[in-house]
Amino acid sequence: MKRIFFILFVCIFLTNLYGQSQTITIIPLGNVDNSLLKAVGKSIDDFYGYDCVIDDKQDVTPDLLSRYGTKYDANKILNKFGTTGHVLIISEYQVIILERGVIETSVWGLANCPGRVCLASIYHLNSDSTELFYERVSKVCLHEVGHNIGYKHCTTTYKCIMNEVTRGLRELDGQEIWMCDDCKK
Numbered sequence: 001m002k003r004i005f006f007i008l009f010v011c012i013f014l015t016n017l018y019g020q021s022q023t024i025t026i027i028p029l030g031n032v033d034n035s036l037l038k039a040v041g042k043s044i045d046d047f048y049g050y051d052c053v054i055d056d057k058q059d060v061t062p063d064l065l066s067r068y069g070t071k072y073d074a075n076k077i078l079n080k081f082g083t084t085g086h087v088l089i090i091s092e093y094q095v096i097i098l099e100r101g102v103i104e105t106s107v108w109g110l111a112n113c114p115g116r117v118c119l120a121s122i123y124h125l126n127s128d129s130t131e132l133f134y135e136r137v138s139k140v141c142l143h144e145v146g147h148n149i150g151y152k153h154c155t156t157t158y159k160c161i162m163n164e165v166t167r168g169l170r171e172l173d174g175q176e177i178w179m180c181d182d183c184k185k
């Protein structure tokens with residue numbers, strides 16, 4: 001009997017350690033195609049082993065507007081939706097972070113590191129190719145979920161999923177759905 005308990009304990013420990021038993025709730029903010037949400041969920045499951053469930057669509061509200069009232073504030077979105085469980089919000093809308101209290105900088109995503117809430121915006125990721133569009137959104141989501149797990153920005157190679165993309169879509173397209181050994185350490 002003792003032995004069974006011990007084995008069970010080890011299993012629970014290992015599944016927690018590797019995230020196999022964990023779930024991420026994907027919340028669409030605005031109109032985001034269900035097929036895209038499913039594709040992102042699958043890529044997160046394949047890459048990190050998290051189960052993903054897709055929640056009901058949420059609408060933006062005035063409390064999420066940025067200081068100047070024209071775009072949506074990524075930090076406000078994280079604070080509003082990141083209250084229960086592990087959550088990935090995928091926004092139809094452009095999202096910004098407010099730098100030094102005055103400068104609005106548009107971002108593709110934002111995450112607590114480590115933490116249990118992250119955000120991706122599909123606003124700037126469009127492509128004529130649906131396949132490329134889905135791949136871009138998946139990459140941004142995998143990057144942000146990586147921050148939640150505790151991975152910092154990669155300093156080894158631009159191809160790594162934890163590379164901080166600063167030079168636009170071409171750089172994102174050069175990134176691979178892959179994490180380098182230095183980041184995995």
Ligand SMILES: [Zn+2]
Nearest residue numbers: 154160180183
């Ligand atoms: Zn790396």
Ligand SMILES: [Zn+2]
Nearest residue numbers: 143147153164
């Ligand atoms: Zn990042």
